[in-house]
Amino acid sequence: MINPNSDLILSVNNLHASVDGVEILKGLNLEVRAGEIHAIMGLNGSGKSTFSKVLAGHPDYQVTAGAVHFQGRDLLELAPHDRATAGIFLAFQYPLEIPGVSNRDFLRVACNAHRQARGQDELDVFDFDDLLEEKLGVVKMEAAFLDRSVNEGFSGGEKKRNEILQMALLEPTLAILDETDSGLDIDALKTVAQGVNQLATPDNAIILITHYQRLLNYIVPDYVHVMAHGQIITTGDLSLAQQLEERGYDWLLAAHPLEVAA
Amino acid sequence: MTASLSPLASATADRRDRYLQTLALVLQAALPQDLPLTDLRRRAAAALQEQTFPSPRQEDWRFTDLSPLLALDLHPAPAVSDPDLPDWSDLGTPAVQLVLVNGHFCPALSRMEGLPPGAIAGSLRHLLNQPDLAPHFLPRLAQAPGQQEVFTALNSLGFADGVGLWVPPHLQVALPVQILHLTSAALEPQLAQPRSLVVVEAGSQLTLVEQYGGDGASPPVTNAVTEIWLESGAQIRHSRLQRQGQESFHLGKTAVMQGVDSQYAGTALHLGGRLNRHDWQVYQTGPQTTTQLQSLALLRGEQHSDTHSLVALGHPHGQVEQRHRAIVDNRAHSVFNGRIVVPQAAQFTNASQLNRNLLLSNQARVDTKPQLEIVADNVKCAHGATVSQLQADQIFYLQSRGISARQAQRLLIYAFAMDILQTLPLAPLRDRLSATLADWRG
Numbered sequence: 001m002i003n004p005n006s007d008l009i010l011s012v013n014n015l016h017a018s019v020d021g022v023e024i025l026k027g028l029n030l031e032v033r034a035g036e037i038h039a040i041m042g043l044n045g046s047g048k049s050t051f052s053k054v055l056a057g058h059p060d061y062q063v064t065a066g067a068v069h070f071q072g073r074d075l076l077e078l079a080p081h082d083r084a085t086a087g088i089f090l091a092f093q094y095p096l097e098i099p100g101v102s103n104r105d106f107l108r109v110a111c112n113a114h115r116q117a118r119g120q121d122e123l124d125v126f127d128f129d130d131l132l133e134e135k136l137g138v139v140k141m142e143a144a145f146l147d148r149s150v151n152e153g154f155s156g157g158e159k160k161r162n163e164i165l166q167m168a169l170l171e172p173t174l175a176i177l178d179e180t181d182s183g184l185d186i187d188a189l190k191t192v193a194q195g196v197n198q199l200a201t202p203d204n205a206i207i208l209i210t211h212y213q214r215l216l217n218y219i220v221p222d223y224v225h226v227m228a229h230g231q232i233i234t235t236g237d238l239s240l241a242q243q244l245e246e247r248g249y250d251w252l253l254a255a256h257p258l259e260v261a262a
Numbered sequence: 263m264t265a266s267l268s269p270l271a272s273a274t275a276d277r278r279d280r281y282l283q284t285l286a287l288v289l290q291a292a293l294p295q296d297l298p299l300t301d302l303r304r305r306a307a308a309a310l311q312e313q314t315f316p317s318p319r320q321e322d323w324r325f326t327d328l329s330p331l332l333a334l335d336l337h338p339a340p341a342v343s344d345p346d347l348p349d350w351s352d353l354g355t356p357a358v359q360l361v362l363v364n365g366h367f368c369p370a371l372s373r374m375e376g377l378p379p380g381a382i383a384g385s386l387r388h389l390l391n392q393p394d395l396a397p398h399f400l401p402r403l404a405q406a407p408g409q410q411e412v413f414t415a416l417n418s419l420g421f422a423d424g425v426g427l428w429v430p431p432h433l434q435v436a437l438p439v440q441i442l443h444l445t446s447a448a449l450e451p452q453l454a455q456p457r458s459l460v461v462v463e464a465g466s467q468l469t470l471v472e473q474y475g476g477d478g479a480s481p482p483v484t485n486a487v488t489e490i491w492l493e494s495g496a497q498i499r500h501s502r503l504q505r506q507g508q509e510s511f512h513l514g515k516t517a518v519m520q521g522v523d524s525q526y527a528g529t530a531l532h533l534g535g536r537l538n539r540h541d542w543q544v545y546q547t548g549p550q551t552t553t554q555l556q557s558l559a560l561l562r563g564e565q566h567s568d569t570h571s572l573v574a575l576g577h578p579h580g581q582v583e584q585r586h587r588a589i590v591d592n593r594a595h596s597v598f599n600g601r602i603v604v605p606q607a608a609q610f611t612n613a614s615q616l617n618r619n620l621l622l623s624n625q626a627r628v629d630t631k632p633q634l635e636i637v638a639d640n641v642k643c644a645h646g647a648t649v650s651q652l653q654a655d656q657i658f659y660l661q662s663r664g665i666s667a668r669q670a671q672r673l674l675i676y677a678f679a680m681d682i683l684q685t686l687p688l689a690p691l692r693d694r695l696s697a698t699l700a701d702w703r704g
Contacts, residue, residue: 056662059654084664096659100677106663109673113664149677166663 001202002222006034007071009174009205010055015066016230017054023064024050026230032174035202039216040209041241042227043249048209049093051227052178056090057083071173085117087173091163091180098150103162106150107132111169135168139195157188164195175199176207181215193218213245228253278315281332282412285453286310289420292338297390302404306418309410316412325597325629326539326568331511336483338420339364339445339452347371348475350505351442354690357471358383358439360425364446365456365486367423376437383439386426386459398428399459402491406517407574408543413513417455417487424457427470431463431493438469438688445476445484445510458488462496464521469687473503474512474534481509481536489517492524494548499527499687503695506534508563515541522548522577529685530569531695532559538567546608549577555584558682560702561594561626568597575608582613587682589675590619590626591703601633602643609638615645620678622652622703676700 010032017025024047032038042048054061055068057080068075075083098106111131112122123131136143139161151159160180167175177196181189196219200206208219216224216238224240225232226249233256234240244252286307293303315332316323342363351359360383361371367385377383382395389395390403404418425441445454462468470490476482484506492498506512512535518526532538544553559567573582588596596619604611619628632645652674660670679699686692 056658058658079667080658080661081664081666084662090662092659092662096653096656098656098659098674098677100680101673106660106673109665109669110660110663113666113669117664170663 001035003033003035003202006036006202008033009071011069013067015051015054015068016064017050017061018064019050019061024061024230025054027066028227028231030225030232032205032207034205036223037200037206037208037219037221039221039224039241040207040227040232041211041213041224041244044211046227047230048227049178052090052176052207052209055083055088055176056080081113082117084170085114089167089170089172089175091160091167091175091177093179093182095151095159095163097152097154099152101150102147103150104129104132104146107146107166107169110166114170132169135165138168138198139164140191141165156183157185160184160188160192161195164192164199168195168199171199171204173204174207175204176209178209179211180208181210181212189215190218213241216241226252228256274317275314277332278317282310282313282315285336285416286419288337289416293420294387294422297387298396298400299390302418305409306415309415310412310419313412313415322570322599325595326537326566328537330537331483334451334481334483336451336453338422339448339454339482341366342446344368344370345444345446347442348444350475350694351440351473353438353440353471353688354694355688356437358437359442360384360427360440361442361444362423362425362456363444364452365422365424365443365454367425377439378433378435380430380433381435382426382428384426385423386457387423389426398461399426402461402489402519403459404489406489406519406543407545408515408517408541411515411541413485413541414487414515417457417485417515420453421455421457421487424459426458427460429462429466429468432465434467435469438471440471440473441488443472443474443484443486445482445506447476448482451481451483453483453485456484456486458486459491460488460498461491462493462498464493465495467497469499471501471503471688471691473505474514475505476507476510481511482506483511484513486512486514487517488515489519490526491519492521492526494521495523496521497525500529501686501688501691502528502530504530504532504534504538504540508534508536508565510535512538514539516543518544520544520546520548520551520553523550524548525552527554527685527687528556529682530555530557531682532557532561532567532569535567536565538565540569542569542571544573546573546575546577546580550579551577552581553583554685555582555586556682556685557586558679559588559590559596560679560699561588561596562591562703563594564592565594566597567595568599570599570601572601572603573613574603575611576605577607578609578611580608580611580613582611582615584613584615585682586617587678588619588628589622589679590628591622593623593625595627596629598628598630598647599633600631600645601635604634604636604638604641604643606637609640611638611641611643613641613643617647618678619647619649620652620675621649622675672700672703675703
């Protein structure tokens with residue numbers, strides 16, 4: 001939902017970032033306001049996933065130039081866990097398995113870390129279970145998944161649903177969903193999309209990173225950005241995604257060769 | 263091996279010989295005379311005369327250097343009357359409790375309530391001197407293989423007391439039985455040598471907890487031997503916790519004799535001590551046995567812990583599951599040598615052994631050696647060993663959910679250890695240890 005008067009949540013200016021000395025992001029600009037859903041599309045290697053990891057603070061990525069502000073704060077100054085408690089959530093393309101840590105304990109520790117950062121009392125086991133019960137419905141997840149180790153032995157679809165369950169619990173201001181549709185069959189995709197749609201409010205914002213237009217049939221974005229060679233090369237609405245689906249990326253890339261930053 | 267020793271090496275070897283023989287003499291001089299063990303003492307003395315004090319030149323001691331012991335002028339630790347029991351000795355559940363201080367039985371601190379009629383428990387010294395009770399113990403004392411090993415022989419030569427526990431046939435002992443081994447603070451270096459003998463007769467069941475603790479201004483040395491006999495169909499759940507003070511030396515042997523259809527489920531935790539060695543030996547004396555060995559070493563600072571296990575099969579249809587884990591921080595060192603012997607007679611053995619190590623510092627060290635000796639041709643035997651560090655990607659995943667890096671590390675360490683801790687049969691003990699573990703790394 002576009003409302004030009006709503007609060008600016010994320011502002012990215014001329015962002016450059018490298019991994020192992022190789023520059024991946026080469027001057028990325030983006031503004032996200034409350035209530036908006038943005039889709040970032042692009043071919044493999046265009047820098048989409050790097051962008052999501054830089055926002056979350058992955059230690060392998062070095063920001064070499066530019067600025068990122070989140071609700072007015074300098075995001076790059078914050079440690080990864082402080083970014084999370086400040087309201088940034090990254091749904092991983094490949095969620096990690098944590099053998100030996102039960103999903104329930106993991107979710108409680110994460111939830112209480114957020115509550116602590118907000119100056120709220122930590123929830124005890126019983127209160128937390130009540131809250132969790134309520135959130136399970138968002139992704140239609142069986143309670144049995146809570147007593148298994150985090151993501152261990154989960155199918156691709158179960159892992160992605162578990163990511164959205166975390167999002168439901170942590171209530172981020174900005175959720176970045178990195179290829180959440182990859183590896184999902186159509187039923188799982190619908191469940192995940194319905195979950196995300198339930199969580200979208202006028203006060204938060206969502207960035208969908210995706211390869212394919214398919215996901216956007218279920219989560220309708222307000223803006224569609226196309227990334228190539230580390231920049232956003234064009235921005236449109238849903239019709240841009242539909243054009244990409246029909247025509248591929250070549251025509252766009254031909255129109256936007258790599259610009260060397262002036 | 264001794265043929266080509268350099269002059270320097272032979273001087274060291276002389277020193278080790280002298281140390282062992284002197285120690286044997288000191289122990290003999292202090293021997294209690296009132297035990298019917300003349301033969302055992304004589305055999306032990308003879309075994310010691312043919313040996314030297316272990317050095318890293320011997321394969322069994324390759325990674326565990328006992329040189330710091332050579333500097334200690336050891337004397338047998340005396341009996342101490344009624345010290346305070348440490349908080350951790352409380353199992354959090356009703357239990358029969360047998361307390362040894364410096365290897366001497368302490369009746370005032372022991373509690374026999376709840377021991378079912380027919381079962382016998384108490385001071386081994388006392389039991390060996392009762393003509394009607396001794397026959398439950400004497401024929402099995404020091405009859406497990408491996409009696410000639412140096413520290414076993416030292417214990418046989420010099421032990422003053424220990425615990426005897428006998429469970430008659432077809433009896434389920436409802437309450438857990440705890441053997442609490444304490445060392446008292448002393449000004450001079452002392453050697454405590456408890457000897458315990460546990461017999462579970464046919465078809466009976468027992469939950470046994472052994473805890474070792476205590477420290478002193480001068481480092482206490484414990485050389486403990488516990489022998490466990492499981493007759494046909496007997497079952498034991500054995501938890502062994504070594505939580506001695508940071509200056510202590512702990513040498514411990516657990517020898518288990520397993521009869522037909524018996525089940526041994528052991529969990530050993532190595533938490534304390536400056537130098538820890540556990541020789542864990544299981545001998546199959548009949549077919550269709552089930553053996554579980556679960557162990558965890560939690561090491562930091564300069565701690566050294568060595569687990570040498572042996573499962574010696576000799577009959578068909580044995581089931582063995584072994585898991586050893588070590589978490590090693592700072593400059594600590596973990597050693598694991600896991601030997602499983604499957605001779606021709608042990609057809610249809612199903613054995614697995616897995617050793618996993620978590621290194622938390624660049625200077626921490628792990629030496630691991632799975633040693634499966636398989637002659638029988640119709641068996642299933644698997645083994646594996648891994649050494650890893652905390653995974654940066656896992657830590658980042660937890661951080662991205664608002665969990666600080668430090669808390670994330672603690673969570674991962676906890677998860678690694680819980681895999682073994684959860685095999686402890688007593689829930690209150692398990693819960694208390696997991697709480698300790700959460701704070702282990704600070």
